[in-house]
Amino acid sequence: MTTRSVPYKTYLSEDELPTHYYNVRADMKTDHAPILHPGTLQPVGVADMEPIFCTELAKQELNDSDRLIEIPERVRDFYRMYRPSPLIRAYYLEKALATPARIYYKYEGGNTSGSHKLNSAIAQAYYASEQGLAGLTTETGAGQWGTAMSMACSYFNLELLVYMVKISYEQKPYRKTVMQTYGAEVIPSPSDSTEVGRKMRAEFPDSNGSLGTAISEAVEVAVSSSDRRYVLGSVLNQVLIHQSVIGLEAKAALEKLDEYPDTVIGCAGGGSNLGGLMAPFMEDRLAGRTAPYFIAVEPASCPSLTRGRFAYDFCDTGQVTPLAKMYTLGHAFIPSANHAGGLRYHGMSPILSQLYHDGFLDEARAVEQSAVFAAAELFARTEGTLPAPESAHAIRAAIDEALKCKDSGEEKVILFGLTGNGYFDLLAYQQYNDGTMTDFIPTDEDLDRGFATIPSLPGIQ
């Protein structure tokens, strides 16, 4: 253990922070399926999006030509507070597995928001600030994204209104506390502050809320105000652009160690983490160079890539957003309540969906949550860090790949994304410890009920 060719942690210096985001869309040779206006079913332009998103972000959402987008200096300045994040060689996990594989992970949970979400939050807040907006609105379920946006808005002195799913608001009061400490206003959803909220409360007085309703409330407030806009933490093309900073740093750090991954693994809910981690390696693939084998890991209870359909669908349950072509389980699909943590989204980033459809993203793999928590526990005990359940999906796959190497004797280089820490998901760990955690795999009938909500759009592929 004392003589190692590479250190446990590799940090880039602040000077080596990426200066530009990488926009993988510009290198995708596919015809990008346009985003469609929910009313006209015509491709949307920047002007259509401006009531919702600030202008620069609307442009990024539609940008399929610029490969590199400069990271604004003030965003880089904020990144210096918690980036570059460490690239860690999982020596202790390798030892426990007795694998010849060399396992690396990029750890994004070291900031107070606890996850990679902050990378995009600060960029979105910056563009809003530059546009002179007074504030932003968003929704949050488990609270990771709301916390990240609270920190970002605090930094740029923007007001932030967070619609928090009511059940989470009640069950996770401390997430609310962190957001409030950073100055955000947190409102349980459904609320009386919007039309959609009032309607929901009238119809379902006992509603626990849902992400779909919270999105609708946040969007309603944004579009009914001239100096507020809405922000979202995953799925969107703009978010994948910002998250490319993960992969760019990881690739640069590996180059310092004279390593290149054979396999890149990420958990996939909306796709922001895997999309960001794999972007610069996908650049190699798209250019026809040697590239890793890419694996997206999703929960068996919400299997959008492995069992979903590649089709146009609404991005939200409430059907107020544009339609995107993506792998989807149907916008009304809601994963079983016994599914822990995030990765509950019915669809998948259009970029990731297209790459998977075109065969560039090599494999999607669904894993059950008891196997995921077993991997999480082993990781915590060997590598020290308690992982977020979302991240543990990637750990599960990384362990399985490393065990294959043990059988085959291959010294593969495996890179995975450790997107966050597990501090705020301890209820699920408790269930795992208690033996009360159960797995859930939707039946074909369950899926069919979701698929039935995918809109039929005559003439549109």
Added chain:
Amino acid sequence: MTTRSVPYKTYLSEDELPTHYYNVRADMKTDHAPILHPGTLQPVGVADMEPIFCTELAKQELNDSDRLIEIPERVRDFYRMYRPSPLIRAYYLEKALATPARIYYKYEGGNTSGSHKLNSAIAQAYYASEQGLAGLTTETGAGQWGTAMSMACSYFNLELLVYMVKISYEQKPYRKTVMQTYGAEVIPSPSDSTEVGRKMRAEFPDSNGSLGTAISEAVEVAVSSSDRRYVLGSVLNQVLIHQSVIGLEAKAALEKLDEYPDTVIGCAGGGSNLGGLMAPFMEDRLAGRTAPYFIAVEPASCPSLTRGRFAYDFCDTGQVTPLAKMYTLGHAFIPSANHAGGLRYHGMSPILSQLYHDGFLDEARAVEQSAVFAAAELFARTEGTLPAPESAHAIRAAIDEALKCKDSGEEKVILFGLTGNGYFDLLAYQQYNDGTMTDFIPTDEDLDRGFATIPSLPGIQ
């Protein structure tokens, strides 16, 4: 902001990890007041301590001659997972304060235990493992120490029994979950598993428990078994030895930046953090070289240094431990329940106490908690990291010192210890946000009740 002489974060490389702990006691010219056996009132030797502590730790406890103690290779190997910890230049706080001071902080909250406690936990577990023990026992209040010991024992495959103060066990179920995830057994105290616990439950069936009772239970289990020992996370000389790694790293990182602190600030509950942070700078002071001005910051509600007495007292409420000469409020003193977070101990590390008594630790300062949380909020919003309430005591003093520099124009270099993150103390933040937090300063009568419990020892100074 773009041209800076020093980076935001400075990391030593793994090769620069300290190889030896520094034992400041060996350089203290004072006659060390011996630890006294509670029965005989005679100075204790290693043999007296061996039923409680493992042998190597008992030796460290009494060691006042060896300046340097080698850090075992397996402990250094574990340190590589989360150390060297970053030395951070508080550019954003400086800017918010408009101070000419240069503020640095050593951040110890980046590991899963969330605090500096892990530095000593892993060392204590190592020596227990080397001695061939089966397991360890300890107590925990808020849970930081119990979590750190759980991680350490998991690493060395030692069983761990944690007596957790009952009210914390009930109010902080997630701390328990983390400990269990690392394989520890967590028992609410008072329990039926010990004599002292059963007695307490019989007398006070509704007891919420106390740290004093939990210590007594953990010690009872340890001494009644041949292959278990007891471990403690602060106050002890051995703990300050291990925590010197904080100061050694901080000093080395500052040397790289060609800086030397004018002021060193740490929060002080039992003294482990400040003792560790200041050790190598205190070495300079004790050798008559230029040295910083040292400030210990404690809560006004538990003012052992500022209002306590320098006297022999029991280290625990239950009077089962040896007596140490230290600043104490009396072993029966219990701070007001409205005091948030840690720093609730009635006494103070004997090393820190002696240094303060001898004038080497320059100043002790008591601060009220509403002022502490105001500092915590400002810090969180400017520097990103949500601090533990304990750490925020040091932030308060650092801000006050920096504001003095603003008035005087002095460009002082201020170093403080940020011992942990605030993830598990959000109830207190919530009270601060809600405006329900109150301050509490004990009256002279309150203190007199505590002082009355300091034992009168004829013939012993």
